[in-house]
Amino acid sequence: MRSLIRKYAEKLHRDRSIAQGRVGIAAKDDVMLTDGAPDLSRLAADVLSRLSCLGVVAASPSLPFAEFLLRRANADAKAIVPLDTETRTFLHDIPIVRREELAGDPVRAIAAHLSNRKGVIAEGVGIVASGPVTLEQAYIHYSSVFHAAFVKYLLDALQAGFVLPGEAEAFRGFRETFLRPLTAEGLSFRPGPFDDPEEVLSEIRAVGRYTVERGLVDSFFGNISCRVGETIFISQTAASLDELAGCIDPVPMDNRSTTGITASSELLAHRRIYEATGARAILHGHPKFAVAMSMLCEEKDCPVKDCWKDCPNVRMLGNTPVVAGEIGAGGLAVRVPPVIGASGKAIVYGHGVFSIGRDGFEEAFRSMVDVENRCRDEYFRRLDARGQSKSE
Amino acid sequence: MSLRQHILVVDLSSGRMRREEIPPEFLRAYLGGRGLGVRLLRGRHTLSPFDPAMPVVFAVGPLCGTPAPTSARLSVVSRSPLTGTVYDCSAGGRFAWRLRAAGLFAILIEGKSPRPVVLAVTSCGEELLPADDLWGKGIGDTVGALSDRGSVAAIGPAGENGVLFSCIMMGEGNAVGRGGLGAVLGRKNLKAVTVDGDRSVAVADRERFDRARADVLRLFRASPVIFGELGISEYGTPALVDLMRQRRMAPTENFRRTVFDGSSAYSGPAIRAAYGAKKEGCFGCPIRCKKRASDGRALPEYETVSHFGALNAIADLHAIVRGNDACNDLGMDTISAAATLSAWGEARGRFPSPEEIGPLLHDIAHRRGEGVLLAEGSRRMAKALGKPGVSMSVKSLELPAYDPRGAYGMALAYVTSNRGGCHLRAYPISHEILRKPVASDRFSFSGKARMIKIAEDMNAAVDSLVACKFAFFGASLEEYAELLSGVTGEHHTPQGLKEIGERIYLTERFYNAENGFTRSDDDLPVRFFTEAGSSGEGIDVPPIDRARFEEELTKYYRIRGLRDDGSFADDGFLERQP
Numbered sequence: 001m002r003s004l005i006r007k008y009a010e011k012l013h014r015d016r017s018i019a020q021g022r023v024g025i026a027a028k029d030d031v032m033l034t035d036g037a038p039d040l041s042r043l044a045a046d047v048l049s050r051l052s053c054l055g056v057v058a059a060s061p062s063l064p065f066a067e068f069l070l071r072r073a074n075a076d077a078k079a080i081v082p083l084d085t086e087t088r089t090f091l092h093d094i095p096i097v098r099r100e101e102l103a104g105d106p107v108r109a110i111a112a113h114l115s116n117r118k119g120v121i122a123e124g125v126g127i128v129a130s131g132p133v134t135l136e137q138a139y140i141h142y143s144s145v146f147h148a149a150f151v152k153y154l155l156d157a158l159q160a161g162f163v164l165p166g167e168a169e170a171f172r173g174f175r176e177t178f179l180r181p182l183t184a185e186g187l188s189f190r191p192g193p194f195d196d197p198e199e200v201l202s203e204i205r206a207v208g209r210y211t212v213e214r215g216l217v218d219s220f221f222g223n224i225s226c227r228v229g230e231t232i233f234i235s236q237t238a239a240s241l242d243e244l245a246g247c248i249d250p251v252p253m254d255n256r257s258t259t260g261i262t263a264s265s266e267l268l269a270h271r272r273i274y275e276a277t278g279a280r281a282i283l284h285g286h287p288k289f290a291v292a293m294s295m296l297c298e299e300k301d302c303p304v305k306d307c308w309k310d311c312p313n314v315r316m317l318g319n320t321p322v323v324a325g326e327i328g329a330g331g332l333a334v335r336v337p338p339v340i341g342a343s344g345k346a347i348v349y350g351h352g353v354f355s356i357g358r359d360g361f362e363e364a365f366r367s368m369v370d371v372e373n374r375c376r377d378e379y380f381r382r383l384d385a386r387g388q389s390k391s392e
Numbered sequence: 393m394s395l396r397q398h399i400l401v402v403d404l405s406s407g408r409m410r411r412e413e414i415p416p417e418f419l420r421a422y423l424g425g426r427g428l429g430v431r432l433l434r435g436r437h438t439l440s441p442f443d444p445a446m447p448v449v450f451a452v453g454p455l456c457g458t459p460a461p462t463s464a465r466l467s468v469v470s471r472s473p474l475t476g477t478v479y480d481c482s483a484g485g486r487f488a489w490r491l492r493a494a495g496l497f498a499i500l501i502e503g504k505s506p507r508p509v510v511l512a513v514t515s516c517g518e519e520l521l522p523a524d525d526l527w528g529k530g531i532g533d534t535v536g537a538l539s540d541r542g543s544v545a546a547i548g549p550a551g552e553n554g555v556l557f558s559c560i561m562m563g564e565g566n567a568v569g570r571g572g573l574g575a576v577l578g579r580k581n582l583k584a585v586t587v588d589g590d591r592s593v594a595v596a597d598r599e600r601f602d603r604a605r606a607d608v609l610r611l612f613r614a615s616p617v618i619f620g621e622l623g624i625s626e627y628g629t630p631a632l633v634d635l636m637r638q639r640r641m642a643p644t645e646n647f648r649r650t651v652f653d654g655s656s657a658y659s660g661p662a663i664r665a666a667y668g669a670k671k672e673g674c675f676g677c678p679i680r681c682k683k684r685a686s687d688g689r690a691l692p693e694y695e696t697v698s699h700f701g702a703l704n705a706i707a708d709l710h711a712i713v714r715g716n717d718a719c720n721d722l723g724m725d726t727i728s729a730a731a732t733l734s735a736w737g738e739a740r741g742r743f744p745s746p747e748e749i750g751p752l753l754h755d756i757a758h759r760r761g762e763g764v765l766l767a768e769g770s771r772r773m774a775k776a777l778g779k780p781g782v783s784m785s786v787k788s789l790e791l792p793a794y795d796p797r798g799a800y801g802m803a804l805a806y807v808t809s810n811r812g813g814c815h816l817r818a819y820p821i822s823h824e825i826l827r828k829p830v831a832s833d834r835f836s837f838s839g840k841a842r843m844i845k846i847a848e849d850m851n852a853a854v855d856s857l858v859a860c861k862f863a864f865f866g867a868s869l870e871e872y873a874e875l876l877s878g879v880t881g882e883h884h885t886p887q888g889l890k891e892i893g894e895r896i897y898l899t900e901r902f903y904n905a906e907n908g909f910t911r912s913d914d915d916l917p918v919r920f921f922t923e924a925g926s927s928g929e930g931i932d933v934p935p936i937d938r939a940r941f942e943e944e945l946t947k948y949y950r951i952r953g954l955r956d957d958g959s960f961a962d963d964g965f966l967e968r969q970p
């Protein structure tokens with residue numbers, strides 16, 4: 001258990017979602033174990049002692065976006081509701097706990113919200129998330145909240161500008177120092193196509209790690225596959241892209257066997273993409289600027305109510321098509337395959353990016369980097385344009 | 393839902409029946425289903441299962457009758473003649489929904505009828521019908537004869553003849569299985585219960601309910617186990633056959649091995665190819681995990697194919713399906729039947745052949761020939777033969793088709809289950825094997841004690857709502873608490889539900905303790921600590937480390953607030969419960 005606590009603290013540092021040293025993790029077995037910053041680990045332990053859960057993560061995020069969202073929310077708002085797929089599907093909403101509520105018994109206030117949700121934003125504290133089944137889950141829920149808040153803040157800032165004191169400066173810091181250039185340079189890929197299963201497994205493991213190391217995705221979110229003959233090697237559901245050893249399922253194209261019941265929820269999409277495009281490799285992740293940009297639809301008087309699920313249109317972001325479709329059996333497996341072949345990449349509304357490689361993973365990886373970079377550029381172009389029109 | 397719900401109390405000895413209001417504090421503290429049934433047993437929980445005064449409770453939950461997904465279910469609660477523990481089983485179909493439509497939340501049956509009877513319930517009233525002509529009939533004929541009376545729950549010859557693992561069969565092919573509650577009804581001379589009605593159930597906050605329902609359905613669609621192209625909606629639970637083979641934890645030849653080479657004969661795709669596997673489900677369930685052959689018969693579940701298959705070394709799909717048919721018609725639990733045959737096979741040095749299965753099952757149900765002994769279940773049978781080690785059971789309940797050497801949480805959960813060796817109490821297969829909602833390390837005990845404790849509490853609440861365990865391969869208690877809030881108009885949280893679940897779980901354990909169960913009963917068959925499973929393909933399946941197992945069990949007791957010997961530190965526990 002101790003080693004697990006350390007592992008997730010390190011992961012949070014590595015993926016840059018927490019401020020240096022500002023994490024506390026508590027895990028409970030028959031005894032309570034904690035690690036990290038004393039104040040935060042005490043908080044995590046106290047909250048955990050009130051919940052039927054395995055673990056709690058309490059941390060100050062590396063970016064103040066969650067805090068800004070809380071302070072920008074209406075005074076009577078009890079939660080923020082990000083519109084990305086993660087939130088829609090798993091979090092539903094993110095409760096916010098304001099300073100006043102924390103003033104009396106902060107542990108009690110936070111635990112009360114966590115008794116009903118996977119993660120909360122606590123003013124002046126950060127994000128607190130719980131893991132009902134495993135400690136890893138607390139880490140995942142922290143990441144989900146961080147991700148959702150990040151995307152929502154990008155959109156809100158673009159829409160309503162900066163309203164709080166210090167916000168513009170903080171955002172400039174984010175843009176100029178926090179964000180690093182995304183690139184595929186310096187990575188080595190094996191040229192495909194592959195025929196040796198061992199080679200495929202090791203390439204999938206390596207590329208999965210690259211996506212996380214290069215900041216393209218957060219470790220838990222995404223999936224990856226490679227087709228060899230009549231077999232799809234695909235990452236398992238609930239697998240971390242940077243830890244895929246032993247978490248790759250071989251699935252026959254013709255469904256002869258059901259061992260792939262543990263494969264990624266996007267198995268069907270992968271299979272259809274292989275059928276439709278003849279690709280050999282597929283990457284899927286949730287890079288944040290692409291997720292944000294996918295939701296900026298400018299259609300006027302659109303009759304569609306549920307854009308995530310029902311939008312029938314193919315919108316272009318540069319040369320990348322954006323389509324709707326929910327996870328798994330929810331529809332993206334229908335809408336992505338027909339559009340991904342032309343440019344080798346596609347964005348799913350509010351969700352993330354699929355990219356393909358005709359032989360190996362290099363093409364898919366470069367495409368995903370390219371999509372996210374273009375979305376970044378386009379985002380900042382619009383933000384700057386907004387700033388200019390305001391100051392004029 | 394209002395807290396004004398009614399129970400029908402039936403005294404079979406006198407024939408008196410009355411509808412009463414259920415104390416609202418029971419509904420608040422126990423929800424319904426399993427929890428309510430367990431509460432209603434209090435005071436009579438130490439009676440012998442066959443004592444006429446021992447009640448059998450049929451109880452639906454607060455979600456039943458609403459469009460909450462997978463919630464047209466009920467629990468049947470009593471004390472098991474097989475295990476001697478308190479016993480509940482959840483079953484779907486249409487019965488629960490019709491019971492609610494008859495204006496009832498529960499039926500409590502006590503006493504013993506002088507003659508065979510059928511209890512017929514509608515929204516207009518209830519009556520006891522003579523059933524002499526149905527006695528001796530199989531489930532198919534019984535259900536057929538009563539089909540104009542709505543949904544039928546019936547016992548077959550196995551229940552009439554006191555087979556310790558006889559079921560109550562719900563007409564549509566669902567079973568109240570495992571613990572022998574069929575025999576309890578048989579002793580009461582109650583052949584069947586029918587229910588029908590036209591009442592509807594109110595939803596207090598429709599908007600909240602609808603939102604939660606949409607959330608649940610979205611999560612179902614996002615779950616590969618549920619709606620994935622290889623999931624249970626497509627293939628039913630036999631989707632697990634290939635997976636368990638690949639994970640090398642399919643109990644084979646009475647748990648002597650964990651890989652059966654012939655398992656592809658009865659995999660999900662094989663069953664579909666041979667029988668068509670038409671989708672069917674419990675009332676209103678979108679998952680529809682039940683499968684029927686093109687000729688309409690119910691196809692077997694994973695446990696059934698694996699135990700008639702690998703456990704008895706039979707790779708003949710048709711023989712397996714026939715075994716399932718026979719059990720369904722005789723009203724007998726397939727897991728315990730197949731496991732008892734397998735244990736007997738090991739004891740006599742030869743597993744039954746495919747041709748022998750059918751006749752043996754009939755002998756069991758009618759208690760004749762070898763069946764006299766086999767009808768007692770594997771533990772009693774093995775003891776009588778002087779080979780107690782061949783019974784692969786916990787608290788006399790035969791273990792299902794997940795070898796504990798391949799999933800350590802499962803190993804622990806088998807022994808802490810209040811109804812004996814059952815996979816569904818904590819259902820760690822969900823995270824240890826199916827990676828839902830997240831994965832845990834199946835070959836590690838680390839953290840498992842608390843994981844099992846929390847899951848037991850959660851599932852006690854789920855069984856009291858009553859929702860289907862399969863829903864939680866996608867959704868979580870978060871969305872189900874919202875559904876409940878929508879139905880009741882009161883605010884419920886997952887944490888609150890788990891606390892209710894904990895109360896239910898501890899009550900059950902307290903009953904069991906009063907019936908003499910101690911830590912020594914919380915144990916696995918010795919084989920799992922001394923013999924390895926079938927290692928290979930890079931997967932090592934060693935015997936379970938006894939010391940580590942005991943250590944984790946002790947942790948579990950501490951987390952539960954029990955003494956290290958598994959007993960209650962507090963004798964007054966029960967009295968303090970509502």
Ligand code: SF4
Pocket residue numbers: 462463484485672673674677678679680681682860861862863
């Ligand atoms: S998932 Fe299957 S068992 Fe559960 S309620 Fe639906 S049809 Fe019934």
Ligand SMILES: [Zn+2]
Pocket residue numbers: 221222284285286351352
């Ligand atoms: Zn995704």
Ligand SMILES: [Zn+2]
Pocket residue numbers: 754757758
């Ligand atoms: Zn017969």
